[in-house]
Amino acid sequence: MFLQAVYTEFIKIAAKPRSYLGLAAITVLVGVILFAMKIDGLTYISFITAGLEESLLFEGDILNGNLMAFIILQMLIIHIPLLVALVTGDLISGEAAMGSLRMLVTRPVTRTQILMGKFTAGALYTLLIVLWLGFMALGASTWLFGPGDLMVLNSDGLVVLQQGDVLWRYLSGFGVAYLALLTIATLSITLSCFSDNSIGPIVTTMAVIILFTIIGTLDVPVFDVVRPYLFTTHMAAWRSFFEDPVPYDAILQSVIILLAHIGVFLSVALYHFNRKDILS
Amino acid sequence: MLTQVLGQDNPEQLVRGVYAKMRSVNSYEADMRIDADIPMLRMQQVEGRLVFKQPDKLQVKSKSLAVLPKQGFADFAKFISDTSAFTAVFSGEEKLGGVLTRMVQVLPGNSRGELILAKLWIDPVRKLVMRSELTYRNSGTVMVDYTYGSQEKYGLPDKLRFSMDVRNMKIPKAMTADLHQKKDKTDKDAKDPNRPAVIEVVLKNYKVILN
Amino acid sequence: MTNAPLVEVEGLTKSYGKFQALHNVYFNVEKGDVFGFLGPNGAGKSTSLRILLGLIRHDGGKVQLFGHPLGTHRSEIMRRVGCIVEKPDFYKYLSARKNLEIFGRMAGADVSRQKLEAMLDFVGLNGRGGDKLAGFSHGMRQRLGLAQALLHEPDLIVLDEPTTGLDPQGIIDMRELILRLSREQGKTVILSSHLLSEIEIIANRMVVINKGRTMQFGAVSELLNANELVVHLEVGRPDQVEAWLRDKGLAVMSRHDAVIALQLSKTELPALNAALVSAGFEVYAIESRRKLEDYFLQLVNQA
Numbered sequence: 001m002f003l004q005a006v007y008t009e010f011i012k013i014a015a016k017p018r019s020y021l022g023l024a025a026i027t028v029l030v031g032v033i034l035f036a037m038k039i040d041g042l043t044y045i046s047f048i049t050a051g052l053e054e055s056l057l058f059e060g061d062i063l064n065g066n067l068m069a070f071i072i073l074q075m076l077i078i079h080i081p082l083l084v085a086l087v088t089g090d091l092i093s094g095e096a097a098m099g100s101l102r103m104l105v106t107r108p109v110t111r112t113q114i115l116m117g118k119f120t121a122g123a124l125y126t127l128l129i130v131l132w133l134g135f136m137a138l139g140a141s142t143w144l145f146g147p148g149d150l151m152v153l154n155s156d157g158l159v160v161l162q163q164g165d166v167l168w169r170y171l172s173g174f175g176v177a178y179l180a181l182l183t184i185a186t187l188s189i190t191l192s193c194f195s196d197n198s199i200g201p202i203v204t205t206m207a208v209i210i211l212f213t214i215i216g217t218l219d220v221p222v223f224d225v226v227r228p229y230l231f232t233t234h235m236a237a238w239r240s241f242f243e244d245p246v247p248y249d250a251i252l253q254s255v256i257i258l259l260a261h262i263g264v265f266l267s268v269a270l271y272h273f274n275r276k277d278i279l280s
Numbered sequence: 281m282l283t284q285v286l287g288q289d290n291p292e293q294l295v296r297g298v299y300a301k302m303r304s305v306n307s308y309e310a311d312m313r314i315d316a317d318i319p320m321l322r323m324q325q326v327e328g329r330l331v332f333k334q335p336d337k338l339q340v341k342s343k344s345l346a347v348l349p350k351q352g353f354a355d356f357a358k359f360i361s362d363t364s365a366f367t368a369v370f371s372g373e374e375k376l377g378g379v380l381t382r383m384v385q386v387l388p389g390n391s392r393g394e395l396i397l398a399k400l401w402i403d404p405v406r407k408l409v410m411r412s413e414l415t416y417r418n419s420g421t422v423m424v425d426y427t428y429g430s431q432e433k434y435g436l437p438d439k440l441r442f443s444m445d446v447r448n449m450k451i452p453k454a455m456t457a458d459l460h461q462k463k464d465k466t467d468k469d470a471k472d473p474n475r476p477a478v479i480e481v482v483l484k485n486y487k488v489i490l491n
Numbered sequence: 492m493t494n495a496p497l498v499e500v501e502g503l504t505k506s507y508g509k510f511q512a513l514h515n516v517y518f519n520v521e522k523g524d525v526f527g528f529l530g531p532n533g534a535g536k537s538t539s540l541r542i543l544l545g546l547i548r549h550d551g552g553k554v555q556l557f558g559h560p561l562g563t564h565r566s567e568i569m570r571r572v573g574c575i576v577e578k579p580d581f582y583k584y585l586s587a588r589k590n591l592e593i594f595g596r597m598a599g600a601d602v603s604r605q606k607l608e609a610m611l612d613f614v615g616l617n618g619r620g621g622d623k624l625a626g627f628s629h630g631m632r633q634r635l636g637l638a639q640a641l642l643h644e645p646d647l648i649v650l651d652e653p654t655t656g657l658d659p660q661g662i663i664d665m666r667e668l669i670l671r672l673s674r675e676q677g678k679t680v681i682l683s684s685h686l687l688s689e690i691e692i693i694a695n696r697m698v699v700i701n702k703g704r705t706m707q708f709g710a711v712s713e714l715l716n717a718n719e720l721v722v723h724l725e726v727g728r729p730d731q732v733e734a735w736l737r738d739k740g741l742a743v744m745s746r747h748d749a750v751i752a753l754q755l756s757k758t759e760l761p762a763l764n765a766a767l768v769s770a771g772f773e774v775y776a777i778e779s780r781r782k783l784e785d786y787f788l789q790l791v792n793q794a
Contacts, residue, residue, distance in 0.1 A: 001599065008593045015584050052321060053350070055419040055446050055477070059328075060345040071516045099580025103639065107597035108570035149345035157320030161345050165324065244322050277507075280544040 001109050003118025006124075013087060013125050016074060020090040026076065028138040033072050034144055037063070041092045046089075048153055064148025066166050068141035070242065076133060077177055077238070081209055082183040082202075084129060088186035092273070096280040097279040105186035111274045119189055119266065126185045151243045151246050159244045169246075173238035177253065179258045180235040184209065186262045188233075191270040196280050204254030231261040291368035291384045295400070297407045300361045301435035307333040307438060310483040311340045311453045312340070316347050318446055318477035323347065330483060335361055349442045349479055351394070352414050353420035359398065365389050371399070376410045376425075379403050394418065408435055420445045442479040497522045497647060498543065503552035505538055505703075511721030512538045516552070517705050518698035520647075520681055521613075525673045527681035527690030527711065534681045535703040537577065540651050543681075544574055547654050556647070570599065573645035575653060579636025581624045586619035587611065587635050591642060600643035607642075614638040615664065630661040637668060647783050648672060650682040654689060666693055680784045687787050691715055699783070701790050707783060714783045718757045721785035725750050727773035735770060754782065 013019050041056065041063045049058065092115075095101035104114060107205050150161045161169065183207060190203035212232035227233055237254035240247050286323050312330040316323050328342025334360040359366070371383045381401040388395055394417050401411035408428055415421045429438035446447040496519035503516040506703040513535050520526045521542060530536045542554060543548040545565045553562040556568045561644040564776055581590040590605050611620050619627075627635065633653065640648055650669070654662045660680040665733060674679040684690050690697050691711060699707040699714075721744065726732045729749045736743050741763075755763065767774050780788070 001597075004599075008596050011589070012585070014584060015582070015589070017584070029565060052318070052446060055422070055444050056321075056351050057348045057350040058345060059348060060342060062345060077285070095608065098582070099578070100582055102546060102576045103594060104597065105546055106569060106572070106574050106576065107410040107594065108566045108568075108599060108643075109597055110566055110689045124510065151345065157322060160321070160323035160345050160347075162324055162326075244324070277548060277690075278541070 002113050002117060005109055005113050006120045009091070009117045009121035010124060012026065013121055013246060016087070018090070018228070019087050022088060023132050025081075025083055026129070026136055028075055030072055030133075030140060031077075033075060036066060037068055037071070038144060038178050041068075048158070049151075052158070061146065061148045062151050063145060064150075065138065065142030066148055066150040066161075066163065068145050069137040069170065069280050070150060070152060072141065072174070073138040073177070074239070076137075077085075077180075077236070080129060080133065080181060081235075084126050084185050085205040087125055087187040088185040089192050089205055090198040091118045091122055091189055093193040093195040093201050094198040096278075097198050100279060101280060102278055106276050111276075112157050112270055115189075115193070115270055115273045119186065119269075121159075122185045122189055123182055126181050127178060130135065130174055130181060132267040133200060134170070134174050150242070151267075154239075154243055159242065161242065161244065169241040173241040175238075176241070176258075177238035179255060179262075181238065182229070183231045183235075183258045183261045183265070184267070186265040190265040190272075193269045193273045193276065229257060231258060234258050282423050291382075292366075293385065294382065294402055294404060294407075295360055295368050295384060296434065298400075298409055299357070300406050301433075302357055303361070304490055305334070305434045305436065305488055307331070307489045308431075308434075309487045310436075311485040312342075313482040314346055314348070315480040315482075316477070318347065318479070319475055320446075321347070325483075330481075347396055347479065348423050348481070349424075349444055351411065351416050351419060351426050352442060353445075355395070355442075356398070356412060356414060356424075359388070360386070366398075374401060375463070376401055378409060381410050391444075405431065408432065423469070430484075431488065434488055434490075436486060436488070438483055440481045440483075441489055442481070443476050446477040495507075495716070496520060497524070497552065497557060498526075498681070499555040500539070500543070503539065503542065503554065504550045505542060506547040506548065506550060508664070510633070511703060511705065513542075513549075513703040515651035515704050516698075516700055518708050520679060522646075522679055523673070523677060524667065524679050524681075524696050525694045526679070526681045527694030528681060529687060529690050529697055530683075530685065531787075532685055534685075534701045534790075536700060537651060537684075538703075539700065540574075540649060541576060544572065544576060544649060544726070545569065546576065548723055550753060559614065570643070571645065571646045572649060573598075573640030573647070574595055574649040575633070575636040575640055576649075576651045578629070578656070579632050579639065581639075582623045584623065586621050586623055587616060587627070590624060590635065591620075594639040595642040602642075608636045609788050611635075611753070613641070614668065621779055629656045630658065632655070633657060633665065634748065637665075641672070645678070647679045647681070650680065652683055652685070654684070685791070687715075687784060699790075706790075707786070715781050719782040720755050720757055720760065720779045721752055721782050722760060722763075723750050723752050723776075723777040723778040723780075724753045724767075724774065726767070726771040727775070731765070732772050735767075735772070739766075755779075759770075 019162055039188060062213065092101065105111065147163055150166045152159045154248050187204040187208065188201050191204050195201050209232055212230045215232045216227050217267050232253035234257050237251055240251050299410065309329060309331045310330050314326040326342055326344040326346045328340050328346055331339040331341065336355060338353060341346065367387045367390055369385050371385045373380060373382055382403055382404050384400045386398040386400060395414060396417050397415040399413040400409050403410050409426055411423065411425050413421060413423045422442060424439040425441040428437035498520035499518065501517045505513040516535065518537050528536050528540065537545060542549045542665050545561060545741060557571060561568060591610065592602045592741050608620060611617055614635050616631060616638065616639050617790060654665050657665060669680055669682065673680055682693065694711050696709065697711050699703055726749060729746060729751060733743060733746055733751055736751065736753060744752040744754060764774060764777060
């Protein structure tokens with residue numbers, strides 16, 4: 001019955017026009033970035049490498065598909081949560097608003113199964129978004145710009161990663177980015193359990209992300225204690241795979257914190273949804 | 281006198297002798313391995329093939345992104361090819377790796393050129409440049425240490441070690457979006473961000489075409 | 492357990508914060524019943540039905556279906572229950588058939604195309620399966636609601652105000668559908684309504700609830716006994732008439748101005764009329780209602 005719940009939830013997601021908004025937005029944004037880079041990419045790059053190029057000569061194409069993919073990911077990964085929350089934040093509250101939650105909850109399935117079905121479908125949708133982003137970022141960029149070594153700008157300088165050393169980093173990075181987005185998806189599903197309108201959880205999810213990001217970036221000692229535990233602090237953990245050497249300890253810590261958030265959010269959602277009176 | 285023992289009194293003649301050795305080669309190719317240690321730029325070892333054609337046509341064939349010094353490689357050979365374009369003076373002697381070298385200061389005649397001063401450590405016996413220190417108008421000083429092996433007779437080194445100052449990059453935080461901050465300050469860049477950039481180029485499997 | 496009621500509800504209580512929605516609701520439904528759930532708006536009908544369907548948690552009392560407590564056997568019970576709560580709200584962006592398939596799947600029903608079409612046909616929506624719900628009228632949604640309630644072939648069907656918002660023909664069609672389910676397929680049906688006439692036409696047993704309490708419960712034929720009337724007499728000299736009636740030992744219930752209400756059997760009414768006239772009283776109007784009807788009308792008026 002759980003599989004039926006997942007299947008039906010995915011049918012619903014697939015039938016909703018808003019589900020395609022995320023995919024369309026990614027396609028358009030990637031298209032815009034690639035177009036801009038094709039036209040003016042060298043200027044963009046030279047802004048970073050100008051200092052080095054006074055005394056060093058770079059042999060090879062810096063402006064390649066791998067770099068484009070990195071730039072795209074860096075630019076888009078902060079906007080993807082909205083696209084995810086747009087769908088996942090609506091999973092329970094949207095049905096409550098529409099009234100169909102009444103009919104759904106009277107099926108011979110437990111509420112835990114219903115919620116887990118929605119969570120799994122939401123997780124699959126999030127995966128689809130990440131895969132599409134990955135496909136567009138890596139596939140389209142490589143198609144347009146060709147392969148090459150990846151020059152990454154980290155806060156402590158440039159790192160040049162050889163082409164053969166890049167794909168596993170992307171795959172691992174996508175894995176961690178997925179975990180970060182799944183945390184957002186779980187948060188919005190949890191908030192969705194508390195609301196009977198579909199906009200509330202979406203807006204609240206974004207508000208939480210903005211608030212936590214501000215707390216995370218404000219260099220004020222009072223926030224030092226909480227900062228490492230905010231999920232937003234670990235949303236850019238995917239980037240760590242592009243450092244050399246890869247800080248596995250920091251990544252593991254991020255993964256654990258993100259998983260812990262998912263666990264806590266899901267537990268709260270299950271507790272509340274199982275006890276919730278369906279009055280809508 | 282040591283100089284008499286070494287048999288060279290005219291610095292320009294010494295430089296010309298060095299160049300003559302280099303000039304005997306029309307073109308060459310060699311497998312190349314680059315190890316770079318550049319502040320604010322971390323990169324792995326790069327392998328490729330170096331192709332050189334007289335007088336200063338240098339090409340790097342590599343699947344990887346290679347970093348070479350912008351100056352001090354091919355332009356140097358071209359510079360010393362025309363003895364009328366510079367003035368050379370001896371400026372002392374120094375032992376480099378057990379080899380006694382004569383130091384020659386080379387001043388270009390044309391004061392508007394990019395290269396403003398070259399200091400060469402020349403092994404007068406083998407007519408090989410063991411070290412060069414080239415000062416450029418805009419990009420500072422590049423020091424190159426040469427190690428010779430199989431292609432010594434053509435003046436082609438097996439290893440070059442470039443050392444130069446690189447202007448520090450200012451990285452805007454917004455461009456990195458790197459939320460993961462490195463806490464450990466054991467990193468070389470963190471310890472000494474102003475250290476010179478060092479690029480080591482190892483060349484082997486030469487294919488030399490003589491004139 | 493063959494004689495055990497299909498639904499047993501005892502001492503049901505529920506509060507929302509400080510508001511006590513249900514104080515004491517009790518009733519039971521036997522297999523094969525078309526059971527009416529009657530009450531004015533806000534009486535607690537929907538709350539009771541939602542508790543019965545596991546949508547709302549009750550605070551106290553016993554809720555047992557098919558011999559099992561709802562709290563511990565919810566999924567098992569719901570496999571045998573089909574329902575429409577309030578109005579059937581479907582996924583507007585999906586077709587009728589897809590909606591039916593989704594709810595059918597979640598109930599473990601056969602969702603083959605053939606079965607779905609047969610069900611759409613049964614509720615009178617043949618040929619409309621491919622249409623998006625966004626274009627459906629309220630009546631069509633109500634029919635589709637019934638289809639989703641029946642698709643997994645439940646033993647008990649719970650319908651919350653199934654005729655609300657339907658046009659007269661829609662109401663007749665819905666009634667016929669419910670009666671067919673009961674008579675031809677032997678289904679047990681619970682339906683709620685705020686209209687006594689509705690319940691009277693369809694149900695064989697009923698419960699009347701008001702302000703969260705069970706007020707009346709039993710067979711419709713007994714509760715709406717035509718012989719037990721409440722007669723409203725509009726007369727001249729009402730004081731004297733009231734005294735005359737009490738003197739004759741008749742059960743005077745109330746008096747409002749010139750209208751006196753009293754309980755009477757249907758057979759006694761002509762004789763009373765004749766006696767009043769021969770005693771010289773002016774009788775301007777006689778209005779008789781069945782006892783429950785009169786009671787329910789009072790409830791509705793109070794609500």
